[in-house]
Amino acid sequence: MNKLKPYLLIAPATLLMIFIMGIGIMTCISQSLGYFPQIGLEDITLNYYKTILNNKQFLDSLFLSLKTSLISSIIAVIAGVVLAYFMSKDRFSKFRYFLLNLPIIVPHIVVVLLIFAIFSKTGILSRVLYNLNIIKDSSEFISLVNDKNGIGIMLVYIYKGIPFIAMTTFNILKSIDNKLEEVSKNLGSNKYQTFRFIILPQIMPTILSSFIIIFAFSFGSFEVPYLIGATNPKALPVNAYISYISLDLNQRPIAMAMNTILASISFVLLIIYDYIFKKLYKYKS
Numbered sequence: 001m002n003k004l005k006p007y008l009l010i011a012p013a014t015l016l017m018i019f020i021m022g023i024g025i026m027t028c029i030s031q032s033l034g035y036f037p038q039i040g041l042e043d044i045t046l047n048y049y050k051t052i053l054n055n056k057q058f059l060d061s062l063f064l065s066l067k068t069s070l071i072s073s074i075i076a077v078i079a080g081v082v083l084a085y086f087m088s089k090d091r092f093s094k095f096r097y098f099l100l101n102l103p104i105i106v107p108h109i110v111v112v113l114l115i116f117a118i119f120s121k122t123g124i125l126s127r128v129l130y131n132l133n134i135i136k137d138s139s140e141f142i143s144l145v146n147d148k149n150g151i152g153i154m155l156v157y158i159y160k161g162i163p164f165i166a167m168t169t170f171n172i173l174k175s176i177d178n179k180l181e182e183v184s185k186n187l188g189s190n191k192y193q194t195f196r197f198i199i200l201p202q203i204m205p206t207i208l209s210s211f212i213i214i215f216a217f218s219f220g221s222f223e224v225p226y227l228i229g230a231t232n233p234k235a236l237p238v239n240a241y242i243s244y245i246s247l248d249l250n251q252r253p254i255a256m257a258m259n260t261i262l263a264s265i266s267f268v269l270l271i272i273y274d275y276i277f278k279k280l281y282k283y284k285s
Helices: 004-030 047-053 055-089 096-106 108-119 124-131 151-173 178-186 191-220 224-229 236-244 251-281
Strands: none
Touching: 004 251, 047 251, 055 151, 055 191, 055 224, 055 236, 108 124, 108 151, 108 191, 108 224, 108 236, 151 191, 151 224, 178 191, 191 251, 224 236, 236 251
């Protein structure tokens, strides 16, 4: 009973969450398959999936979401790990610790406004370049917000992702025994070799899990691409939202099909992560 007690204590909340999430997931899947009796759709079909998979706008949205999420996550991981490594080699004051944590606690909407203020055609950077006579007017400035390449979206994710990666990796680096590095250096390894063969394998689980977290969040994020993304192509969550709120209820199954694909990609990504994690650390008990 002592072993079962913790599970019994959390069972009511767990069952409630499973019930609520289960109803939502089943509703989403059933409507994506064309079962929506409220508007007279009762036949199970894959036509809605075929429709969106053959739709260029959907494919462009999917590619944009994957591109912005993947690029921003990779940059955030690389920069965050490097920053954490240098942090672990120097005394880290409380003030610098606060500055690094600040982007984490700032909401994404506030970061969007910050990116607008700095990188838009009438933003701070544009005005600085104008005062330096580098550009003649704001129209010559290449706006990094609301652009088709999603640069503004990626800037938001990178700004939020780097401190998160740095802090999670830094906490692991602090627990690593410095004697391992000293032994490596005594055996003739340089700093790069020491980091690659001694430090990196120990922090790889943290790097992988952190990458999955920020990638999954940015891939499914709605508010950032909605506020700072281009009109066309739109990010996949934005496209799904627009279809969902359409006055034409026949668009609802299409929106649910998009949401199902979003969830499926995240689920596949989780399986891949679990597979890689087990392969990398199968020798550990």
